Amino acid sequence: MLLPNHPAAAGQLLVAVAANFTGASREIAQRFEATSGHRVKISYGSSGKLFSQIENGAPFEVFLAADNLLPQKAINEGLAIDGSRFSYALGTLVLWSSQPTLFADSDTADTYLRQADFQRIAIANPKTAPYGLAAQQVLIHLGLWETLQDRIVRADSIAQTFQFTATGNAKLGFIAQAQIQVWGNKAGSLWLIPESYYRPIDQQAVLLNKGQHNPVARQFLAFLKGPEARAIISTHGYRLPSTYQELNHEL
Amino acid sequence: MSFDWEPVVLTLKLASLTTLILLIVGTPIAWWLARTRHWLKQPLAAVVALPLVLPPTVLGFYLLLLLGPSGPVGQFTASLGLGTLPFTFTGLVVASVIYSLPFVVQPLHNAFEGLSERMLEVAATLRASPLDRFFSVAVPLARPGFLTAAVLGFAHTVGEFGVILMIGGNIPGETKVLSVAIYDHVETLEYDQAHLLSGGLLLFAFLVVLCLYLINGRLNREQRR
Numbered sequence: 001m002l003l004p005n006h007p008a009a010a011g012q013l014l015v016a017v018a019a020n021f022t023g024a025s026r027e028i029a030q031r032f033e034a035t036s037g038h039r040v041k042i043s044y045g046s047s048g049k050l051f052s053q054i055e056n057g058a059p060f061e062v063f064l065a066a067d068n069l070l071p072q073k074a075i076n077e078g079l080a081i082d083g084s085r086f087s088y089a090l091g092t093l094v095l096w097s098s099q100p101t102l103f104a105d106s107d108t109a110d111t112y113l114r115q116a117d118f119q120r121i122a123i124a125n126p127k128t129a130p131y132g133l134a135a136q137q138v139l140i141h142l143g144l145w146e147t148l149q150d151r152i153v154r155a156d157s158i159a160q161t162f163q164f165t166a167t168g169n170a171k172l173g174f175i176a177q178a179q180i181q182v183w184g185n186k187a188g189s190l191w192l193i194p195e196s197y198y199r200p201i202d203q204q205a206v207l208l209n210k211g212q213h214n215p216v217a218r219q220f221l222a223f224l225k226g227p228e229a230r231a232i233i234s235t236h237g238y239r240l241p242s243t244y245q246e247l248n249h250e251l
Numbered sequence: 252m253s254f255d256w257e258p259v260v261l262t263l264k265l266a267s268l269t270t271l272i273l274l275i276v277g278t279p280i281a282w283w284l285a286r287t288r289h290w291l292k293q294p295l296a297a298v299v300a301l302p303l304v305l306p307p308t309v310l311g312f313y314l315l316l317l318l319g320p321s322g323p324v325g326q327f328t329a330s331l332g333l334g335t336l337p338f339t340f341t342g343l344v345v346a347s348v349i350y351s352l353p354f355v356v357q358p359l360h361n362a363f364e365g366l367s368e369r370m371l372e373v374a375a376t377l378r379a380s381p382l383d384r385f386f387s388v389a390v391p392l393a394r395p396g397f398l399t400a401a402v403l404g405f406a407h408t409v410g411e412f413g414v415i416l417m418i419g420g421n422i423p424g425e426t427k428v429l430s431v432a433i434y435d436h437v438e439t440l441e442y443d444q445a446h447l448l449s450g451g452l453l454l455f456a457f458l459v460v461l462c463l464y465l466i467n468g469r470l471n472r473e474q475r476r
Binding site for chain 2: 014019022041042043044045053056057058059060156157159160162163166
């Protein structure tokens, strides 16, 4: 099904991918390239930044965002194809530190955050990164958003948040569970934050106007919905959307 | 993991093209600045020097507005069927020419100002036309200035980051130059790749500056003789 109609004419595709999905998207792109013969180029960044680039005329053909708001906004603003939007992964936010035994569950994490025995805690910029927004919601839920203000460092994207935390420059940080997996599950302290603490991170993909006439774009989106991609997404620490509301929509 | 040459090639392409354009555009500007007594001299010199002090984000912000779909330049390029320049290689060339302008114009300006007035007058009495005087007297004498200008313009474009981050969009093979590739590698903790590129750039920068000093030292000694 995914075999190209004209194997001789290998196509190209330019995809904008939310930073948290870096590892998974690389693997998916590799598999897609291997089966289809097409070439996929990926640009990474925070969803908000990628979106503003799309607004400013960036040549991206497919957008894999870290939320469901920006793909919808792209459709509303006439930058993306109506009906092409679908959830490809559900993100999980964790609190993580490269130092072991600081916290392990909701109780210990709560205590640790209140003791505030740290100088810097990293979050992604809530204005441009959906995972940063989720981190903000968690801290507000815990009633710590105001008190921790002077210790919060805002990273450019969830990738930079992870980098700040992994290097120990920030003792702990709110990151995507998928990122720890990419790094090989190194030892450290991990708190799997209860899902009720933040709005679900419903990561959606959308076909952009610039990819409308590129058959590779539709092929790639179909591949992203398929079992092979879903398996990769799952092993990278995402939950899979249980039903595809949009699956019946023709792309 | 195989080494990705794409950002290296792209950066060299960008820096070479930018330097070439800057030498062509910058030479008349520098010549005029060096010879004129017009009241516009100081304001123009200040405009040329602006990228030295402006944060790259300011430049990136205005370029994004100017070149974007709703900006005047963007609407012009779109009407020509060229599309808009941000997030394209051409856009990076435009930005780099502006960003590296002072690094080319200022050495040339200094070199032209240092020319002895007498040499040019002698050439004039020998009935050399102004253009002839410029190419057969001024340019050879200002050789060290041209060399410094080319090397600094090239090296500074290689090191450009902020502007490119804002208007480049980090697209592999199109706008993902060395500095942005390093940023990407560091963010994703691919330190092997980051070390390779950063170490290479460190060595490159040192060699560039060293060569500049060595060559300029020799040329200066030659001219004093």
